[in-house]
Amino acid sequence: xxxxxxxxxxxxxxxxxxxxxxxxxxxxxxxxxxxxxxxxxxxxxxxxxxxxxxxxxxxxxxxxxxxxxxxxxxxxxxxxxxxxxxxxxxxxxxxxxxxxxxxxxxxxxxx
Amino acid sequence: xxxxxxxxxxxxxxxxxxxxxxxxxxxxxxxxxxxxxxxxxxxxxxxxxxxxxxxxxxxxxxxxxxxxxxxxxxxxxxxxxxxxxxxxxxxxxxxxxxxxxxxxxxxxxxxxx
Numbered sequence: 436x437x438x439x440x441x442x443x444x445x446x447x448x449x450x451x452x453x454x455x456x457x458x459x460x461x462x463x464x465x466x467x468x469x470x471x472x473x474x475x476x477x478x479x480x481x482x483x484x485x486x487x488x489x490x491x492x493x494x495x496x497x498x499x500x501x502x503x504x505x506x507x508x509x510x511x512x513x514x515x516x517x518x519x520x521x522x523x524x525x526x527x528x529x530x531x532x533x534x535x536x537x538x539x540x541x542x543x544x545x546x
Numbered sequence: 547x548x549x550x551x552x553x554x555x556x557x558x559x560x561x562x563x564x565x566x567x568x569x570x571x572x573x574x575x576x577x578x579x580x581x582x583x584x585x586x587x588x589x590x591x592x593x594x595x596x597x598x599x600x601x602x603x604x605x606x607x608x609x610x611x612x613x614x615x616x617x618x619x620x621x622x623x624x625x626x627x628x629x630x631x632x633x634x635x636x637x638x639x640x641x642x643x644x645x646x647x648x649x650x651x652x653x654x655x656x657x658x659x
Contacts (some may be wrong), residue, residue, distance in 0.1 A: 444586070477550075477636050477650030478589070523588060525578070527646030533604070534646055536581075536588040546629045 437462040439526050441537035446513055449545050456509045456540045458524035466527040467500050467507045468534070473520045514544045550651035551571045552637050558657045559627050567622045567654050569572040569637030576642050576651070580604075580612060583634040583653075592635075595620055596642070627658040 439460045448454055458467070466485045470478035470546075482491050484500035484507065491498045497510040511518055521541050525534040550571045555614060559565050562610065576597050581589040581604075591604030593612040601614055611623045624631055634655055638648040 439588075441588075468646055468648075470650075475652070477638075477652050480647055480649070483644075483647055520570060525646070525648075527591075532645055533594065534648060536590070538586055538588045 436460050436536045437526065437528065438534055439521075439524055439537035441510075441540050443525055443540060444538060445541050445543075447543040447545065450515055451513050453543075454511050454514055454542070456522055456524075456542075457506070458508070458526075459506045460526060461504055461505065462526070462528075463504050464526035464535075465529040467504070468511075468525045469498055469507070470523040470525065471520050472523060472539075478523055498545075511542075514529065514542075516544045517543060517546050520546050548649045550637060550639055550649055550656050552635075552651040555652065558659065560659055561628055562587050563625045564650060565624045565627055565656070567635055567637075567656070569622070569651055571618050571637075571639045571651075573639055573641075573648075574617075574648060576617065576641045578614065579615060579638040579640075579648065580610075580620070580622045581636045581638065582606065582631075583636060589636065592622065612645040624656075624658075627656075629658045632656060632658050 469481045472478040475503045482498045487502045487504045489500045523539045524537040579594045580592040595601045595614045637651040640648045
């Protein structure tokens with residue numbers, strides 16, 4: 436069974452701080468997605484990475500896919516209160532055509 | 547208008563009742579999914595459909611059934627609701643060519659008393 440472990444599960448920081456969220460597995464994934472979810476809404480896709488070692492940037496967010504395609508990280512620079520939410524990683528398998536989700540990281544950024 | 551809609555948005559029902567959650571999409575995607583979300587457990591796949599005639603069980607399908615009435619419509623039924631089915635339920639869609647990029651509806655909060 437493929438599993439994705441996210442860490443930390445909860446993160447409370449002050450505005451302006453940097454943070455990193457990790458997503459790890461013992462399995463190889465064909466792709467890795469990061470989603471952000473706000474209360475009362477569904478997850479919204481932020482980014483997809485498909486190549487080992489790939490790095491993508493979205494404003495203050497930097498996403499990296501591990502060389503072996505088993506892990507990923509999300510780094511936020513100078514966090515803002517608007518970054519508050521639940522961040523979910525999800526791995527895609529070409530064998531099954533399905534996504535496996537991590538447990539999520541709840542981020543709170545205090546003004 | 548939203549690309550993926552779910553009805554109802556909130557529902558309270560009693561143990562043993564049959565309930566149906568509905569999902570519609572205007573994205574033209576061929577693939578549709580039903581997930582449930584519980585605190586600390588992320589999203590878990592209940593059922594998925596790659597096209598109207600292709601429906602598959604996910605990791606937690608017991609107690610649930612689905613119907614793909616058309617490419618744009620995918621409904622989830624709880625035949626006899628039980629309290630541990632209290633959760634947030636999400637419908638999602640994707641295009642077969644970029645299957646892992648899924649687009650989610652706003653969710654249904656279901657409470658079984």
